[in-house]
Amino acid sequence: MYDVVIIGGGIVGSSVAYYLSKYQLKTVLLEADNDISNGTTKANSAIIHAGYDPEEGTLMAFHNVRGARLAKELCAKLDVPYKQCGAMVIGFDEDDEKMVHTLYERGLANGVEGLEILDGKTVQKLEPCVSDKVTCALLAKTSAIVSPWEYALALAETAVRNGVEVKLNNRVTAISRNGEAFTVTTVKGKYECRYIINCAGLYADKVHQMIGEKEFKIIPSRGQYYLLDKAEGRRVSRTVFQCPTKDGKGVLVSPTVHGNLIVGPDAEDNDDFSVATTTEGLNFVRNASKKSIPTVDFRENIRNFAGVRAKSDRPDFILEESRSVKNFYNIAGIKSPGLSSAPSLALEAVQWLRSKGEQLKEKDNFIDERKRIRFKELSGEEKQELIRKEPAYGRVICRCETITEGEILNALRTPIPAVSIDGVKRRCNAGMGRCQGGFCSERVAEILMKELHLDGLEVLQDKEGSNVLVDYSKGGSSNV
């Protein structure tokens, strides 16, 4: 019998797993996909918002501000790429100026530090590529950028090192109750538990309705992006937003922690949950971005992608015990700023258990650190020393990003090992560069085959079913 079953391994479920792993509890995280962070968490703007955007008094406001502070600490402890680069919300007319002042006041009310209002000239001095039509801006110094998938992986890996079980490829299909205990059925087996924390993102309403009444509905909303090469990565040094509208925070232009430039998203309700990009959506993003940064060179585009927001039919985050099922908790409707808020949302789970009289004894040996080897960041002497100990660090596999075989092997030997080419990419950046894996994917596939004892036909690009080879009959071989 488990104490807690967490359903969903995005940033929210991974944060819950991390915080619960501090205590003497038997916890399992069930994830439908073959990897952590393969839902909305891997496809967003990657901003840790400062917290001036949500209205005062909302759950979004409180958890955004607390979550952003926790994110800074967690990323430092768990070696997650994070940079407090700051953000600007720029304005072009009187209406925008009113909005900039509203956001400033709201930020102060929400407890955001480091806010300033700037005039157009100062904006251009700080960010020379911003349009010369700019008249004002809100500067938010505490806004940051992060690697969202590494953030979730780091939390989930740390939870595993502290005793939480993570079961991938375990889509929950049914939930029933026998007295005080739940039985959670997945495509792979059954798990008995006393509490359920539902972090199933876009499917949180369906998971809740496996046992509860219809209490909320998830409304998917797609956002599309351009990711530009590092040649454009210094176009801005802060995240540049336009003033928000009823559809959200609008199109931003931002550096990424990996040195690229990201431009997007649009907002479009899409009932089919599709993450396909469309010409219409991308054209909208491109044209809208020109208003803020007219000189972005879209010829440097290396990838387009889309993510789907889990909006709900309630205006705020849903963060409560189910109204129809005791001991079943929903962390649902986690649209933006969900990435920023996640650790703060997860702390509520600890409180929920305490409020039920659980003693929650802390573990004496809780591991609260993580270190990743990034070969290209080492000094010459450190590189030589590492290669002497482990020659695989002497073989560069991804030439765009200078990622070595040693780092790829590490990605396959972490507490939650990669099982696909993209899983390797999310853990060590192989394939993240200008050629987007054009050169190294084949080599990564060979390493996967050798390490995981796979036949070539079994190698996945990403999710189940994304096999990169489907037939040997037209040449090629299963030999490594």
Ligand SMILES: Cc1cc2nc3c(=O)[nH]c(=O)nc-3n(C[C@H](O)[C@H](O)[C@H](O)COP(=O)(O)OP(=O)(O)OC[C@H]3O[C@@H](n4cnc5c(N)ncnc54)[C@H](O)[C@@H]3O)c2cc1C
């Ligand atoms: C376009 C866009 C831009 C955004 N920009 C930002 C931003 O800059 N800053 C910010 O703070 N937030 C941003 N967000 C919001 C942020 O990305 C989300 O709030 C966050 O990723 C949600 O995390 P999650 O864990 O709730 O969901 P997910 O990451 O989707 O995780 C849910 C998991 O549950 C699993 N699951 C579903 N059903 C089942 C089942 N039956 N059984 C088992 N597992 C199941 C899924 O496979 C998935 O892995 C953005 C979102 C989008 C779409």
